[in-house]
Amino acid sequence: MPRILAALLAGFGLALIPLAPMASAADEPAARVTRIVLAREAGRTVLTLYPDEHGQNRDGVLLLPIPGEIEASSGESVDGAAIDRLDVATMPRPVAEGTCTPPPESAPALAPDVSGDGRGPDSYYDIKIFSPADTGMIERSLVERHVVLSPASRTTLAGYQKQRMNFVLVGRVANRLPVRPSSPPPALRIVYKSKNFMLPIRLNGNDRPQEWLIFALTRHGRVEAANYLTVKIQGDLELSPLTLHDFAKFHQSLFDRASHHGRSRAIVLEFAGSLSDCPHYFSQPLTAGTLGYLSAAGQPSGNGAEPDIFVTRLHIRYERRYFPEDLLFNETRDRAPFVARYPVRQPLGDRAGCRGERPARSADALEDTPLYYELLFGGR
Amino acid sequence: MESSCNREPFIRWNDARHFQLLAQGVLLVGIASRLDFGPSPSACLLLTAGALITQIAGSCFYRLPRLDLRSALVTGLSLTLLLRADVWWVYPLAGALAIASKFVIRMRGRHLYNPSNFAIVTLLLLSDHVWISPGQWGDSLWILALLTLLSCQVLQKVGRLDIALFFLAGHAFLLSGRTLWLQDPWAIPFHQLQNGNLLLFSFFMITDPKTTPAGRSGRLLYALIVAALSYWLAFFEGVYPALLYGLALLSPTVPLLDYWFPPGSGFIRTRPVLQHAG
Numbered sequence: 001m002p003r004i005l006a007a008l009l010a011g012f013g014l015a016l017i018p019l020a021p022m023a024s025a026a027d028e029p030a031a032r033v034t035r036i037v038l039a040r041e042a043g044r045t046v047l048t049l050y051p052d053e054h055g056q057n058r059d060g061v062l063l064l065p066i067p068g069e070i071e072a073s074s075g076e077s078v079d080g081a082a083i084d085r086l087d088v089a090t091m092p093r094p095v096a097e098g099t100c101t102p103p104p105e106s107a108p109a110l111a112p113d114v115s116g117d118g119r120g121p122d123s124y125y126d127i128k129i130f131s132p133a134d135t136g137m138i139e140r141s142l143v144e145r146h147v148v149l150s151p152a153s154r155t156t157l158a159g160y161q162k163q164r165m166n167f168v169l170v171g172r173v174a175n176r177l178p179v180r181p182s183s184p185p186p187a188l189r190i191v192y193k194s195k196n197f198m199l200p201i202r203l204n205g206n207d208r209p210q211e212w213l214i215f216a217l218t219r220h221g222r223v224e225a226a227n228y229l230t231v232k233i234q235g236d237l238e239l240s241p242l243t244l245h246d247f248a249k250f251h252q253s254l255f256d257r258a259s260h261h262g263r264s265r266a267i268v269l270e271f272a273g274s275l276s277d278c279p280h281y282f283s284q285p286l287t288a289g290t291l292g293y294l295s296a297a298g299q300p301s302g303n304g305a306e307p308d309i310f311v312t313r314l315h316i317r318y319e320r321r322y323f324p325e326d327l328l329f330n331e332t333r334d335r336a337p338f339v340a341r342y343p344v345r346q347p348l349g350d351r352a353g354c355r356g357e358r359p360a361r362s363a364d365a366l367e368d369t370p371l372y373y374e375l376l377f378g379g380r
Numbered sequence: 381m382e383s384s385c386n387r388e389p390f391i392r393w394n395d396a397r398h399f400q401l402l403a404q405g406v407l408l409v410g411i412a413s414r415l416d417f418g419p420s421p422s423a424c425l426l427l428t429a430g431a432l433i434t435q436i437a438g439s440c441f442y443r444l445p446r447l448d449l450r451s452a453l454v455t456g457l458s459l460t461l462l463l464r465a466d467v468w469w470v471y472p473l474a475g476a477l478a479i480a481s482k483f484v485i486r487m488r489g490r491h492l493y494n495p496s497n498f499a500i501v502t503l504l505l506l507s508d509h510v511w512i513s514p515g516q517w518g519d520s521l522w523i524l525a526l527l528t529l530l531s532c533q534v535l536q537k538v539g540r541l542d543i544a545l546f547f548l549a550g551h552a553f554l555l556s557g558r559t560l561w562l563q564d565p566w567a568i569p570f571h572q573l574q575n576g577n578l579l580l581f582s583f584f585m586i587t588d589p590k591t592t593p594a595g596r597s598g599r600l601l602y603a604l605i606v607a608a609l610s611y612w613l614a615f616f617e618g619v620y621p622a623l624l625y626g627l628a629l630l631s632p633t634v635p636l637l638d639y640w641f642p643p644g645s646g647f648i649r650t651r652p653v654l655q656h657a658g
Contacts, residue, residue, distance in 0.1 A: 159562035195618060220508070221466065224417065226620065227571070229518040232416040261518045269416075324567035330620070332511045333466040334417075 034210060035083055038197060039217040039295040039309075040331065044071075045197060047190040048078050048294055051125055051170045061145050063138070063157075063201045066166040068194025074168070075127050077186035082294050086215055089286035090271035090313045092251050092340035094239050124185050126171040132164040142203070145171045153203050160201070166192070198326050199318070209319045216312040217295040218331045222272045222338075223312040226330035228323060229266040230314070233258045235340035244344050254340075255315060265322040271313035273337035281339040310335060397450040400584070403529055404457035407576075410525075411461065415516055419460045423471050427463070428456030430475025431495075438483040451495075452479050458496040458584050462577065463503070465510045474499045474510075488638075493631045494588045501628040504621075512621055517576030525576040529583040540587040543599040547586050550607030551578070558615065581623045593634055598641035606630050 037048040051062050126145075130138055138157065142149060149157065160167070168190055199212075216223035224230040234254050243250050258268045273281045275288050291309040316323070411418040435452035438444075455478045463474055478499035482491040485498070503510045517525065555569035572578075586592065586606060593599045610626035613619040 155563050159564055162562055224513060225515045226513075227575075228515050229415075230417065230515060264518050266518065320565075321567070324565055325571050328515075328620075330511065330513070330515070332464065332513070333509050334464070334511075335466065 033213055035087060035213045035215070037083060037086065037215045037217065037294050038223075038329070040195060041219060041295070043195055044191065044193055045195060046295065047192070047197070048083065048187050049190075050080060050083065050185070050187050051172070061142065061147050061172075061203060062168075062170040063142070063203060064168045064170070064190070065160040065198040065201065066168055066190065066192045066194075067163075067196040067198060068166070068192040070129055070166050070168070071191040071193065074129065074190045074192070076189045077124070078189050078294070080185065080187045082290050083187055083215075085284060085286050085290055086294065086311070087213065089282040089284045090215070090311060091283070092233060092235070092254075092270055092342070093283055094244055094247055094342045094344050096344055124173055125188060126173050127188070128169040130167040130169065132161075132166060135161045135165075135167055138167055138169065141169055145169075147203050149203060153201055156201055160198070165198075195329075196326075197329065207320055209317050212314075212316040212318050214314045214316065214329075215294075216314065216329065216331075217291060217309050218312070219307070219310065220335075221310055221332050222269070222334045222336070223314070223329050223331050224269075225267045225314075226328040227325055228327065229261055229264065230269055231258050231261065231266040232269045232338060233315070233340050235338065235342075237342050239342045239344045241344060247342075250342075255317075259315075259317055265317065265319070267327075268315045269312065269338060270315050270340055271311065271338065272334075273339060274308055274310045274335065276308045277335060278337040278339075281337055397454055400454050401450065401457065404454065404461065404584075407461060407525055407580075408457060411516065414518070417464075417513060417516065419464070422468070423465070424457070424460040426468060426471035427459045427475045428453060430472030431456035431459070431479050432475075433472075434476040434479035438479060442483060451482075454584075455479060455495045455499075458580070459499060461580060462496065462512055463500055463510060464513055465503075467509050470503065470507060470509050474503055477502055487635050490590050492591065492634070493628065494585045494591045497585050497624055497627050497631070501624055504624075512577070512624075514575060514577045514621060517574075522574045522576050522579075525579045529579050540589055540592060540599065542596060543592055543603050544582040544587050546600050546603035547607055548573075548578075548582055550604040551610070554607060554611045558611075577621070578623065581627070585624075585627060591631055591634060593637040593641060595638070595641045595643040598634075598637035601641065602630070602634065602637055605633075 035050060037046075039046040039048070045068070047064075128141055130141075139149065139154075170188065234257070237254075239247075239250070255268055259266050271281070275282065275286070275291065288307070288309070291311065292307055295307065295309050316327075408419070408424065412421075431452040432449055435449055436447065439447045452475075456475050459471075459474050459478060463471075465471060465474075478495035481493050481498040482495050485492045500510075500512065504512075552569070552573060555572055558564070559566060559569045586603065593602050606623075606626050609630060610622040613626055614622035619625055
């Protein structure tokens with residue numbers, strides 16, 4: 001009997017194997033990066049995003065399933081400069097060898113509840129919140145915004161409706177977005193009672209890859225995916241000045257190599273750390289105030305001290321065939337810092353490096369690897 | 381009085397635990413070599429040391445007729461594969477908790493909880509220093525886990541493959557039902573089934589002969605109830621890791637199932653199972 005059962009089980013398991021998606025050389029590069037800040041505390045999630053980065057159609061309409069009760073404070077606008085600062089401060093970057101990144105300095109104050117040019121969110125975004133009872137109105141609202149759901153999107157929406165989720169529909173108010181580069185549109189804050197998170201529904205059924213940056217702000221430690229593999233980007237390479245000229249391509253190659261994990265794809269960790277443990281890991285002035293502004297706390301704690309927030313930067317190239325299930329994030333207690341900094345090899349001069357830092361591997365060590373040739377000859 | 385700690389020969393090659401140890405060793409090497417956030421060698425040493433020392437102490441304290449370290453070793457390696465912590469002292473504590481539960485929490489001559497399951501759930505509830513990483517398995521490691529654990533079960537011949545199969549079938553049935561209800565793509569339940577932690581749970585935890593019903597009917601019922609409770613915890617209550625909590629909550633019901641469905645009774649005939657899992 002056990003042998004028969006084992007054979008059945010083996011058949012069952014092996015039957016699953018071919019269903020794993022095959023890697024394809026025709027993987028399309030993502031068009032642009034979409035950024036989301038996820039702050040979690042006590043079963044509550046604060047989601048901050050640029051709606052304009054998410055709109056997958058001409059009218060920039062975004063439909064976000066929310067797996068918990070939406071709090072009244074949702075819909076506030078957030079100074080988009082805070083997301084930009086967080087992005088720049090945690091991105092993989094080249095550094096001049098022998099120099100240390102200076103600790104954060106003071107930065108201009110962030111506007112508490114308005115956008116960069118002083119206008120409120122209603123000036124930019126048309127926001128509608130649907131409770132589980134009135135999700136039947138979603139399609140009509142989409143039609144009013146000239147969005148026609150694809151069959152696949154309609155099925156996805158129906159699935160979320162059966163799970164009795166709330167929805168946030170964000171549209172762009174015509175001709176109101178600022179045209180001056182110095183005044184970016186505000187980001188939007190959504191607060192809800194759940195630890196889970198859903199990606200926006202692809203309204204037009206577009207299956208092209210999307211590039212996501214998720215910044216998790218937590219109290220305890222690093223955040224990882226609970227239902228997908230999380231890996232680190234290689235962060236200990238020394239750059240030659242030649243490579244420095246095309247650092248974006250270098251970074252993309254490293255990301256591709258890290259995220260391709262057999263026949264599946266992994267989520268790539270690009271930064272982990274907190275201002276209290278490793279302030280010099282942040283590249284730009286990033287203050288505890290900025291993190292508090294973006295986090296669930298929002299305000300300093302009762303004793304006036306800023307909360308100690310741990311930042312995790314996760315990079316995902318999202319494709320439905322590799323990430324069929326909604327992302328589930330797990331907050332660990334791991335506070336070990338990680339930063340992807342690449343010292344640039346100097347032909348002359350001081351190469352002492354920062355005290356206490358591990359010496360980087362030379363990019364020369366990669367001479368025989370495809371990556372090296374990709375960097376040199378643009379093979380990708 | 382002669383000490384009871386050194387009477388029996390340690391090595392008996394046809395013991396199922398040897399196959400379990402071999403399977404765990406293969407998985408441990410696979411994880412440690414492939415993952416960025418896998419277990420460290422020091423964690424493995426501390427966990428197994430905590431388990432072994434507690435096993436020796438418990439065997440001597442309760443004057444057991446023989447000292448057998450293999451179960452403790454299996455438990456230590458199971459914990460190494462599953463548990464993560466940010467402070468070193470949690471590891472020996474976890475090993476000690478797991479083995480101590482075998483000596484202390486007993487009913488009708490059997491321990492009530494699977495040792496690894498008890499230690500993980502207790503620490504998740506009481507400590508702020510531990511977590512588990514269910515997403516740590518990529519495709520290649522999942523296939524390695526499937527083949528290794530399956531080989532282990534086939535080779536050991538006896539054991540409780542039936543309960544693993546009952547549980548996996550129940551789990552797959554519920555996931556498929558959810559997929560049909562939501563009209564989700566089938567890639568979702570297949571992805572959910574391709575998880576190394578699920579395999580470890582199915583082959584090393586719920587198959588523990590000492591903490592599962594003795595009769596096959598009872599085992600079938602138990603496996604299906606664990607699958608249903610875990611499903612409810614995960615999808616309706618948002619509790620993770622649902623499988624571990626589900627098993628811990630239902631372990632105390634095993635004596636009842638043994639009473640209602642003793643071996644040889646019920647709707648499925650049973651056969652004796654002698655070996656012990658960690």
